[in-house]
Each structure stands twice: as structure tokens, then as C-alpha cells.
Amino acid sequence: MQRSRNDVWVGLFVMVGLVAILFLALKSANLLSLSFQSDYRVTAKFDNIGGLKPKAAVKSAGVVVGRVESISFDDKSFQAKVTLALESRYAFPKDSSLKVLTSGLLGEQYIGIEAGAEEKTLAAGDNVGSTQSAVVLENLIGQFLFSKAAEGNGTPAPVKKK
């Protein structure tokens, strides 16, 4: 194949295009922060996960330590079954507790891990027992109204029984 003057310019063009793709991947999407590390899976059951979605962050002390892998509904206990993928380099005590938290007032929801005190650490396939559900605004308002009513009457608000 004969060489030509265009070689250099076409090479330059392809280089510019690839640099642009790299720029998009690294600078705007932060490919480097994607962890290619191995992780281990832990399940947990929540009474209510609120607006939690797959791929949401799992944070401990504000640092991302894993992702929510999948969410499904368990029709035996009527709870949400959440599978978490935690990075292998982080180990947590077996009695750690999970909470569904919200970043900011209207931010997205994530799972916070609060480390426990036990010696043994969570291993792949373990189930985390102590979980705290997402705060649901309607329930909060309901509680607030009930407590207000209770204060006003001095007697507990009437509860309808079915």
C-alpha cells in the first residue's frame, strides 16, 4: 500500500476523535471512578424502600462503598428484598445496620451502612438483619396530625377498627 501525504492528516483526525471520546468518558462521565474491583453480595429486607432504585449508592460515613444490585418483592414476608454489591476491600461487622436515606431534601435515595461492633464480618450471601425503612412523607404527616390531635383532646385520637 502506497503512503501518501493524507496519512498524517487522517491519523490526526482519528486521534482528535478518539481524544474527544476519551475526554467525554473520563472528564464528563468519570470512567475512572467506576470500580472494576471484585465485590460481594449481601441481602437485606426492608419494610419500605421508598424511592430506592437499582444502582443507587451504598454509603458508609458518606463514602460510596457499593451499589444496590437488585430490588425484588418477597411475597412471604411482604417486604422488599434488596441485594447490595459491596466492594471487597471494605469489610463490615455482621451486626451492621442498614438505613434508606435521602441526600438533601429532594435528592436521590441511597443506603447508609452503620457499622456494628461484632468481630465477625459480613460475607457473601449474608443477610443483614437490622434495617430501617425509608421515611415516607405521608406517614410522617399522619403521625404529626395524630400527635397534634392527641395533644388537643388530652385523649388519644379515636382509631377506627374494622
Add this chain to the structure above:
Amino acid sequence: MSWVKPADVGFATRQMLADWGYGARLLLRLVSLLGSSLKRFGLVRDQIFFLGNYSLAIISVSGLFVGFVLGLQGYYTLQRYGSSEAVGLLVALSLVRELGPVITALLFAGRAGASLTAEIGLMRAGEQLSAMEMMAVDPVQRILAPRFLGGVIAMPLLAAVFSAVGILGGYVVAVLMIGIDSGAFWSQMQGGVDVWSDIGNGVIKSFVFGIAVTFIALLQGYEAQATPEGVSKATTRTVVVSSLSVLGLDFILTVMMFSI
């Protein structure tokens, strides 16, 4: 007053079907010739040079200005909700997902597609294509296939350049002119743009647009009537048809990518 005769409708329908069939056959030929045009990569290289390098200037300048405008308009809307830092995310997502591939394809259709059609149409008018056939050189293989491959290679690269330059333009407006914090600009963007589902989909889109625009330009040129008027009609048709099909394909692709 003359009524449209049923026979005319039938004839027009048959003609349209024949055109579609011919186009599909040509597309299949071009795809099956990709391997053999890779063997003569010199031809493809010259086409990338002609289609890609020469389009670089118009693509990067339009990308810069689209980025400027997105930065300004995005800031105008977002500051009403007190989240003007998210302007980086807005600029990046709209460019990478939508505007980058689409505007690049539209510009590419006008800048490169039209010239492809005119070139091949003039070859047809000057009977160069017939002369090649007489010499047992297949014009589809010698003329069309390298141009097709060149356009398909050039298009995603141009779209990536467009998006990257546009993001830099948004940075210039939002950070340097308006004074949004530079760290917030980038970190919001990095938090919200996904490598595969946003950038990957944008690259797929621009790849599909590259195939569509280049193929339509080649088909129109190859099928042009061998007169000056025919070539001018073919060039116009290239720009119209490829712009419309880019917009239509964009909708279809976006729907598909949303549902996955």
C-alpha cells in the same frame, strides 16, 4: 380537470417499491464489500480525509456555539430553581445523548453528503461510471464502498468532537463568564453522566446516522439522472431525505434506548 387514474397510483407504488428494493440491495452490497474495501485502505483513507478532516472545522465551530447557547439557556432555566450548578450536567447530557449526534449528522448531510452526491452524480453524467463498467471495474466496489466506509468511520468521531467541544463551550460560558463554581460544574456532570447508557448510546446513534446519511448520499448520486438538472435534484434530495431520516431515526433510537 384530470382525475388521477388508478393505473397511475399503481405504477407509482410499484416504482416506489422497486426503488426501496434497489436501495436495500445496494446497502447489502456495500456492507458485504466492507471487507474488500478494507484491503485497499488507501481509498478509504482519502475518503476519511475528504469527509472527516474537511468537516472538522464546521463541526467544532458549531459545537462550540451550541455549547455556549446551552450554557446560557440552561443557566437561565436552572437558576429559577436555585440549582444553577447543574448546568454542567444539563449541557453534557443534552450534547452527549441528543444534540451531538443529531446536529453533527445534519451538518454532515449538508457538508459531506451533498458533495458525495454531486461527485458521484457528475461521474454518472460524465459517463465515467459506465466507462468503468466497460473496463470490468465494478463502480460500486471502486467508488461507492470506500466512500461508505469513510463516512461511517468519520461520523462517530465528528460527533464525539462536537460533544467534547460543546462541553468546553458550556464550561466557558458557565464557569468563566457567569461564575459558577468549576468544581461543582464538573462533579455534577460526572455524577449524572453514565459511560455506557449516555455516552455509549450517543456513539451508537452517531454510528447509525453515519450509515444512513452516507448511504442516502451515495444512493442519490448513483441513481441521479445524467443531466445537470438531475444532479442538482439529486443533491437537494440528499439533504432533504437524509435530514428527515436522521430526525426520524433519532426518535426511533431514543425510544428503543429508553425502553431498554
